[in-house]
Amino acid sequence: MAVSAFDLFSIGIGPSSSHTVGPMRAALMFVEGLRAAGRLDEVARVRAELFGSLGATGHGHGSDKAVLLGLEGERPEDVDTDTVPDRVAAIRAAGRLRLLGAHDIAFTEDDDLVMHRRKSLPLHPNGMTFAAWTASGDELAHRTYYSVGGGFVLDENSTDGPVISADTTPVPYPFRTAADLLRHCEDDGKTIAEVMLANELVWRTQAEVRSGLLGIWQVMQDCVTRGCEREGVLPGGLKVPRRAHALHAKLAAEDGAGDPLYVMDWVSLYALAVNEENASGGRVVTAPTNGAAGIIPAVLHYYTRFLSVATDDGVVDFLLTAAAIGVVLKETGSISGAEVGCQGEVGSACAMAAAGLTAVLGGTVAQVENAAEIGLEHHLGLTCDPVGGLVQIPCIERNAVGSTKAINASRMALRGDGTHVVHLDKVIKTMRETGADMHTKYKETARGGLALNVIEC
16 A cells, blocks of 8 residues: 555544544545445435444544534535534534435434444444435445544455555555665665655655645644634533643743743644644644644744754655654554554654654654654553543643654754664554553543543542
């Protein structure tokens, strides 16, 4: 499977790539399949069932809303986030759905959208099924999907077997591991960004890659701006106050003189702003997930706003380098909190950001890999235990801490010569094994850790 930077950095909707973006895409895939088969007009009833982590924390992650919108034909990258609450309220009040915006059916949410809190499907914790029937009760279609992290959706019923993507485009530098990636760099004298760019050129021109990545960067900047502007309390019942607005005002009023860590407060602000937007269901860039969406934007803001060497070309190289590390993480590890805990989300984002920053600050290929390894290694074992099933506590602060750790990992790698004992592939293998050993209650089910103990308090 060929994975593009634009697969890893996709524009979507909060609060979760696996629980919101993935289910919306799966629901859309299901109804588009009905239309392609010429059966959409025959549908009288649709039923969706969410299992495992989706069922356990789906309400807090907006999975129910995402399914409704996906059935109506919405895409995560296009949906108007400001209208979502009213759209969902209208569907529920009327008890009607317009499949793909064209075919009207009755929809009773209590019966037709079921969250199984204790049942799981076999291939992945984020499983879901969709079924459709005619008015006479004949089943038209029944499909199973898995949301495997980062907004990627696996279709178990594919004629080719369970696949995440049908894209088998040959690329000039195929790689799954960090060792593969470094070998390409060494053999052809290329940077990691140059290797990733060469692969991207099988889908797009160089100008399209550059403009597309700068467009992704603009969405990240817009997200930070919105996060700094908005005040109030985050939705969901925990009454978590937005902090970015007040922190922005405070930092803007200071000059940081005499405080060597003043810049790091700005980095934390950028991450908080993004993840508060994500928690409120706003527009974010999946990087590589929504739960970890603040880290790469925060580190990129650090690069562009506080370092004199920053350029647009540097932003492009940063994202290409980060994406290459993301490909390795996705192919050989996991970026799903429901599968391996938050080490797969915040840990992966930290590794990607550390690698990107090291590359644009002149690091060698070995130093870039070292930075990614440091960033991931020191998130090993990190659990995913969202309080109330909401992507707020500890997720928002966790992004701020992950951002500063990425910068620290980069600086450590740049101060060395690239020589290190533990290599990235070994850390990714350890992450996957640790995730397999981790108890289910610590993997995005809201049944352990802070999710349990904060409520008890």
